[in-house]
Every structure is written in C-alpha cells, then in structure tokens.
Amino acid sequence: MLDFVKILMLTQEELATHVEGVAKEKGFNVISKHPYYIGINIKDNQPCLVAHLDKVGEIPKPDQVKFDYPLIRSKDTPIGGDDRCGVWIMLELIRNCYYQYSYLFCFDEEKGCIGSSKVDVKFKPTCLIGLDRRGFNDCALYGYDNDELISVFETQGYKPTLGSITDVAILAERYKIACINLSVGFFNEHTKDEFININAMRNTLEIISKPEIISKLSMKEYKYKEFALDDTFLYDIMCEYCGQKIASRIDHHGLAICEDCDLIINDKYYTS
Numbered sequence: 001m002l003d004f005v006k007i008l009m010l011t012q013e014e015l016a017t018h019v020e021g022v023a024k025e026k027g028f029n030v031i032s033k034h035p036y037y038i039g040i041n042i043k044d045n046q047p048c049l050v051a052h053l054d055k056v057g058e059i060p061k062p063d064q065v066k067f068d069y070p071l072i073r074s075k076d077t078p079i080g081g082d083d084r085c086g087v088w089i090m091l092e093l094i095r096n097c098y099y100q101y102s103y104l105f106c107f108d109e110e111k112g113c114i115g116s117s118k119v120d121v122k123f124k125p126t127c128l129i130g131l132d133r134r135g136f137n138d139c140a141l142y143g144y145d146n147d148e149l150i151s152v153f154e155t156q157g158y159k160p161t162l163g164s165i166t167d168v169a170i171l172a173e174r175y176k177i178a179c180i181n182l183s184v185g186f187f188n189e190h191t192k193d194e195f196i197n198i199n200a201m202r203n204t205l206e207i208i209s210k211p212e213i214i215s216k217l218s219m220k221e222y223k224y225k226e227f228a229l230d231d232t233f234l235y236d237i238m239c240e241y242c243g244q245k246i247a248s249r250i251d252h253h254g255l256a257i258c259e260d261c262d263l264i265i266n267d268k269y270y271t272s
C-alpha cells in the first residue's frame with residue numbers, strides 16, 4: 001500500500017518514469033513514447049490492459065491525504081484514484097511478473113484521450129481491458145462489445161453499463177477489437193470529494209490475476225459486433241442531474257449527463 005500512496009503524489013511525468021523503472025527492473029520490454037504512451041510487454045494474442053497516467057486537478061500534498069481505512073481522500077483536490085487505481089493494479093501485475101498481459105499506460109486521457117489517440121505500436125491484442133471506471137462492479141461498454149467478453153466479467157460479479165469516451169474506446173477502434181472498462185474503486189472522480197476504496201481496487205486486481213480469467217481472455221480474439229452502439233439505446237437515457245432525456249452526449253466515465261448540467265458542473269467542481 002505504501003507504493004500506492006506514493007504514486008498518488010507523483011506528477012504524470014514522475015509516474016511515467018516510475019512505471020518504466022518497475023517494468024525494466026522486472027525484465028519487461030518497454031516502449032517509451034512520451035508524452036503519449038508507454039507500452040510494456042506488447043505482444044500479439046494476449047489481452048492488453050490500459051490505464052492513464054494523468055489526473056484532474058493539482059497533485060495532492062502529503063498533508064492533504066486522509067486515510068480512513070479502506071477509504072483514502074484528499075483535501076481541496078481530487079485524490080486521483082482516477083486513474084492511479086488502474087495504474088497501481090497494472091504495476092502490481094508487472095511487479096509479480098504477469099507476462100500474460102500487454103500493458104498500455106496513456107498520457108493525458110483527461111484532456112481528450114490525447115495519448116491513446118497516438119498509440120501506433122503494431123500488435124494484435126485478443127481484447128482491450130480498461131482499468132479506469134468508477135465504482136466497484138461496473139464493466140463499462142462503448143459499443144465495441146463482445147458478449148463472451150462481457151460474460152467473463154459478469155461471472156465475476158461485474159454489471160454491464162454504458163460508458164462514453166475513454167482510452168479503450170479509442171484503441172478498440174484503432175485495433176478493431178472488443179473492449180471493456182472495469183471499476184477500479186474510485187468514486188466522485190473529478191471533484192475534490194473523490195475517494196478511493198482500496199478494497200474495491202484490490203478486488204479488481206484479484207479477479208484479473210486469476211489464472212482462469214487470464215486463460216479465457218487469451219484463448220481467442222474478441223471481435224466486436226459492427227454497429228453494436230445503437231443510437232436509440234445511447235440517447236434513451238436520463239441526465240443523472242436534472243432527469244431530462246439526454247439529447248446529445250454522455251460524459252466521461254459513463255456519468256450520464258446532459259449538456260446544460262455539464263456546463264454547471266464544470267463550473268462548480270472541475271478543478272483543472
């Protein structure tokens with residue numbers, strides 16, 4: 001856990017250097033393309049995990065971080081579980097020599113998936129698994145869906161839910177392969193009320209460490225159904241703030257929100 005607290009206090013660049021150091025120490029092949037992405041153990045025919053290195057708002061200082069086991073939060077700035085929870089899970093797998101996964105750490109997801117849009121490494125993953133979803137048991141979908149892939153995680157207690165735009169969706173389009181984004185234990189992301197439940201974070205680590213899960217994710221290419229994202233499904237939902245039907249967009253990390261409320265919430269909470 002000490003390492004997790006440490007990574008909460010690193011800048012994006014410092015975190016990138018830390019990730020590369022851990023991977024090299026364990027003998028992994030590292031592709032460094034700053035400031036866009038770091039690819040670790042990039043190989044064909046295995047699942048690829050994805051997390052982002054940046055966070056919204058200032059980096060918390062040691063005296064701002066508050067522990068109340070199993071919760072961690074920070075005064076005045078988002079704690080940054082989005083997405084340091086995902087980064088930590090991937091680092092734990094790397095530390096424990098899980099060569100069965102490829103790993104992509106992307107820069108600047110919060111600025112509009114800048115890093116993932118520049119991923120140009122040639123490989124054929126079996127599927128893309130984002131570790132960048134709030135809550136504890138969501139598997140978020142982006143229209144690049146494969147029912148068998150969803151059921152792998154349903155059997156582990158995750159519930160399918162609609163996501164919006166994030167790194168794995170960009171990469172699914174690029175690599176023509178299905179993606180899913182799993183909860184990693186952060187809540188109220190992008191606000192100073194963000195908190196992390198480390199038990200939820202550890203639960204996702206535990207599940208993706210299971211040999212039977214890794215072998216299911218590796219055994220075939222998970223193709224997505226063309227046009228899986230059905231417009232009526234996408235827009236037949238209500239804004240989580242005002243209850244109006246959503247006309248045109250859904251916010252980051254699957255927060256269903258209309259454009260009017262998005263403007264208000266941006267003013268009120270977003271700290272970047």
Ligand SMILES: [Zn+2]
Binds near residue numbers: 109
């Ligand atoms: Zn995120």
Ligand SMILES: [Zn+2]
Binds near residue numbers: 056082189252253
């Ligand atoms: Zn975010």
